[in-house]
Amino acid sequence: MSDSVRVRFAPSPTGIPHVGNIRTALFNWLFARHYKGSFILRIEDTDVTRKVEGAAEAIFDSLTWLGLDWDEGPGVGGDYGPYFQSQRLEIYQDIAKRLVEGGYVYFCYCSPQRLEEMRREQMKRKQPPGYDRRCRDLTEKERTEFEAQGITPVVRFRMPLEGQIKFQDLIRGEVVFEAATLDDFVLLKSDGYPTYHLANVVDDHLMRISHVLRADEWLSSTPRHIQLYGALGYVPPQFAHLPMILGSDRAKLSKRHGATSLMEYQKQGFLPEAVVNFLALLGWSLDDKTDIISREELVANFSIERVGKAGAIFNHEKLAWMNGMYIRKLSTEEMVQQVMPFLEVGLPKTVTRPISPDYFRQIVPLLQERVRVLGEISELADFFFVEELDYDAELLHKKGMDREGAIAALWVSRERLEACPFDAASLEGVLRPLAAELGLKTGALFGLLRVAVTGRTAAPPLFETMAALGKDRCLKRIEAALARLK
């Protein structure tokens, strides 16, 4: 199989790609890389009316972000281009002509209004909606009459009226459809553009695609494609219909499911490696225990045989957990690189920019195991950057400690700290004994100082935090806390 594998990701630029689309791309990519085949990107822009500006770029960006590089397609070229279907119109028209000559198709002059009305009728009678084949056997005369009226026809495929259409799906096994339940679908629209069915089949053949891995939603159009391949004298590729990724309501992913666009995950601070890992495990598994798996291992082990059949709900919680796992694996340098952009946009405007990387390098290790999604970073770390802390004075004398006690403790602490070198070890050497001296539990003193210095009750370890903040800032904040208590 190795030398012949050519797979493709063929999205239509009608919107920003969501995780479901990209999961399909990922499986194709993994399949190609596993068998050392080719991964082809083809843009199926045959619907002029639904084309969305910037969608193609969003597709490129999404794939690039995840590191799903394509061997042929926009930007890289290839021997089977062009890779935009809108640039291949003549090809489809030629093929359609061939089909006309072969009698596999016919011209249909039915107006959209009539078709719509027909479907409404069918629905009302609880009949399956589908083209009633009115134009299937038009006489020469009827045809010329319609032509004389200036109607531009569409080209429809002549489906068999009876019999079964069978095909082997690599994931579903044998799938059988009754031909009688399938209607004559459109191949060429009246604007001269091909429909998905025509363009997709033609291009998959012309581009020598060996395996079509696509979402399950395509399963029911596969028998049509099989017929088309037959009429064209093409050998169909192998099909593998991937289980769908579902929203929390178990329905097909759509805009109404909230943040599903892939780029949104980038914006929120997910790492591409984590997303790849997570997406790969949605519908595929290595074994009974592997959760964290590298791209290399995925490529080495990916196989269609281990792709499941049931749809999978996209679980944000688990993705967030996994992202945290990947964040913790980052080196300090990598973490600084990753986090900087998020701080730039997330920190209040009052913080002076640019943020010093040196300062930041000190605090990054304190944050690294406390973050799951990079976008959380500024909220978690803002006290390292802002000048004025804003918090409720009551936090300073919460449990067990009264106002006077807090004032006294802060006062002494300030005094001792003044003479203390500001590294974590020295700070601990001074503050731990101080707690005993004051007759306070360490937790009480440290908690008090934590609030004074960070403005919150939950923060990174106190000594490291104080060391990073520096003596000046800490003393000033303790003074501010004292003032707040008065």
Next chain:
RNA sequence: GCCCCCAUCGUCUAGCGGUCUAGGACGCCAGCCUUUCAAGCUGGAAAUCAGCGGUUCAAAUCCGCUUGGGGGCACCA
């Protein structure tokens, strides 16, 4: 409505006739660690394997039916 697909803890999944009183992970709960929060570690609750019939010495695993869920049914992809 018609056609097709699917069905193991709330979620993602392992399981491909006996090793399953069903394993792992997320989340949840508890304990440990600990200056808080995390992280980490340990333990726990959580699935009568959708139901019912078969086949078989033996079924989560094979078959059928039912139910439930999903997808498709455009001059959209």
